[in-house]
Amino acid sequence: MEKTPSYFVTREAPRRVHAMNRHTRLIVVVRDPVTRAVSDYAQTLSKTPGLPSFQALAFKNTTTSSSSSSSSSSSTPTLPWGLVDTSWSAVRIGVYAKHLEAWLRYFPLRRFLFVSGERLVSDPAGEMGRVQDFLGLKRVVGAKHFYFNQTKGFPCLKKPEGSSRPRCLGKSKGRTHPPIPQGALQRLREFYRPFNLKFYQMTGQDFGWD
Ligand SMILES: Nc1ncnc2c1ncn2[C@@H]1O[C@H](COP(=O)(O)OS(=O)(=O)O)[C@@H](OP(=O)(O)O)[C@H]1O
Numbered sequence: 111m112e113k114t115p116s117y118f119v120t121r122e123a124p125r126r127v128h129a130m131n132r133h134t135r136l137i138v139v140v141r142d143p144v145t146r147a148v149s150d151y152a153q154t155l156s157k158t159p160g161l162p163s164f165q166a167l168a169f170k171n172t173t174t175s176s177s178s179s180s181s182s183s184s185s186t187p188t189l190p191w192g193l194v195d196t197s198w199s200a201v202r203i204g205v206y207a208k209h210l211e212a213w214l215r216y217f218p219l220r221r222f223l224f225v226s227g228e229r230l231v232s233d234p235a236g237e238m239g240r241v242q243d244f245l246g247l248k249r250v251v252g253a254k255h256f257y258f259n260q261t262k263g264f265p266c267l268k269k270p271e272g273s274s275r276p277r278c279l280g281k282s283k284g285r286t287h288p289p290i291p292q293g294a295l296q297r298l299r300e301f302y303r304p305f306n307l308k309f310y311q312m313t314g315q316d317f318g319w320d
Pocket residue numbers: 115148149150152227230231264265266278279282283284285
């Protein structure tokens with residue numbers, strides 16, 4: 111088993127994984143692409159003080175007002191958040207339908223399991239049940255292995271193997287997200303909507319992100 115999030119969005123990865131073993135089972139954890147973009151930004155921000163704002167990176171030609179500087183009153187006003195900048199990786203990675211398209215050229219859909227990032231938090235045992243079934247394993251990990259840690263705000267493991275103490279994921283998982291203007295989030299939501307719908311169609315699963 112290997113976990114490398116960037117495989118999903120790396121052009122050469124499907125061909126190489128297929129060449130290595132065409133029977134490979136592929137598990138993809140996906141969450142709302144808007145929240146994912148903010149999470150990605152929060153991670154970069156924690157390592158890069160002075161990083162431009164989320165909206166400066168997510169949109170091309172950002173203006174903060176809907177009135178353009180154009181002297182012509184008949185000209186179309188500039189949209190507050192401009193065009194979404196798909197060259198920014200935090201935005202690009204969330205276009206799941208595009209990435210999946212590349213993988214489906216090499217692997218049939220039955221080789222994939224799509225895990226909902228939201229349900230992994232709200233119902234970790236349920237999602238882990240699906241993972242075990244998909245891998246053809248006996249259901250060993252279940253509800254009794256998890257508890258909700260109020261301080262962390264996430265589920266944690268009761269007792270990992272070889273330890274008598276509970277264990278949560280590290281500080282870099284489940285960070286507080288910086289505040290982002292509502293309008294910017296709304297604009298991104300609109301941008302992702304058609305891609306999300308395509309992704310639901312491709313996978314036969316509705317992740318409920320809209
Ligand atoms: N149990 C539990 N504990 C803590 N965090 C949890 C858990 N389950 C899922 N998550 C979510 O995992 C997000 C971080 O995972 P990443 O995919 O960014 O990890 S990685 O950097 O790719 O390894 C992290 O995203 P952020 O909340 O944005 O930090 C969490 O929301």
